[in-house]
Amino acid sequence: MLDKYLYGQVERISPEAPVPVVLVSKESYTPGGAGNVANNIVSLKANCRLIGLIGNDENAGVLKKLLSSNGIEYNLLEWDMPTITKTRVVSGNQQLIRLDFEKSSEISENLKEKLKEQIAKWIETSSIVVISDYGKNICSYEICQFTIKQASKSKKSVIVDPKKTDWQRYRGATVITPNLKELGDFYGRRLENDDKVIESVAKKIYPHLGISYLVVTRSEKGMTVYDGKEFYHFPTEAKEVYDVSGAGDTVVATLSVALASGFDIKEAALLANKAAGIVVGKAGTSPVYYHELLKEVENESFTKLVSLDELLVILDDLRKKNKKIVFTNGCFDIIHRGHVTYLREAKKLGDVLIIGLNSDESVKRLKGNARPINSVEDRANVLSALEVVDYVVVFEEDTPYELLSKVRPDILVKGGDYKEEEVVGREFAHQTVILPFVAGYSTTNIIKKMGGLS
Incomplete structure (x- = not known):
């Protein structure tokens, strides 16, 4: 996806309708969706390769240029749908509206085979696999299971950021990272953000998921990890909540880099929780950088030196x-x-x-x-x-x-x-x-x- 931001000032209300008139003074673009996960990974000084679908349009060119400039290797297959673009209009510190440009369609058998071919090829030379499911049809049961089985053959861990309520497509993954709402959607009811509630639900659903670890991101309550035996609760690290856009992407990216680097799940979750606390203090879809996370881990360490x-x-x-x-x-x-x-x-x-x-x-x-x-x-x-x-x-x-x-x-x-x-x-x-x-x-x-x- 492509995230577009329009920044400007509001000084009057439109005479045509009771809506603010924004005088746009600046626009910016950043990779969104799985592109934001990839952006976070390279910002943590790890290499990343991105597979997905884009349209044959101007925004596809913008997205490719952004990925290349950020050092992200990609293989994005074109299909007959437009590149998904989210445009946010911001005035001062306030997001006024978000406009989504997208169309939905089933993926052709030909595209599926091309995706599978590239997935299998890159898994062999990768350290870990991330499935970033945004509910846009690419992460179907067929594609997810193919990816997970290929990773298993190569003894590679798989982290899934889920979207749909059909989690059987993620069976066999190493880690699944729902937020509180996604956990409630899967369970079938709205959940209170309480340790005991999360623990009760996790115990009930875990045996049916076929995964190693359930990592629940809980907004102001931080993060909970369950390994089928023990619960580990990590209180929030956020000092100031400015914008929660992309916080889940940051968690998935940090978990993947940490696990690929040899950290255990508790250490990886601790780092991911700290990274999430940093990113919600930023404006818009932004990555967390290595030096920022290092500084947080070392508790306002000795250096403020940046490139x-x-x-x-x-x-x-x-x-x-x-x-x-x-x-x-x-x-x-x-x-x-x-x-x-x-x-x-x-x-x-x-x-x-x-x-x-x-x-x-x-x-x-x-x-x-x-x-x-x-x-x-x-x-x-x-x-x-x-x-x-x-x-x-x-x-x-x-x-x-x-x-x-x-x-x-x-x-x-x-x-x-x-x-x-x-x-x-x-x-x-x-x-x-x-x-x-x-x-x-x-x-x-x-x-x-x-x-x-x-």
């Missing part, structure tokens, strides 16, 4: 939330009081503070062969320990010009006695602010004093 590509995705999400981005840069070789005061004042200017950090080679060219005193990894770790710093990104050039051309912050901050017209990259920021340095503090002076003491 430029990761940062650009993070910034896109922050801008959807109307966060004000502040950027500054420097060598930060030996952090002192002057640095801390400067960064504290910079953070006050907005919501998120990003530090552009000169690489070791860059510092050497600017400061001489004796510098830096501390490596870029050490400098990034020290900056990460400061509460006011949100992200650190390293650049190799002598100036942050190229970096700023990509980041395009709301506010660019420089320290010292610069004039605004002298600030490199100012044309990429909405505003440039000059903050004074704290008198008497500098890395150079500290190094001189240290030399004097020796």
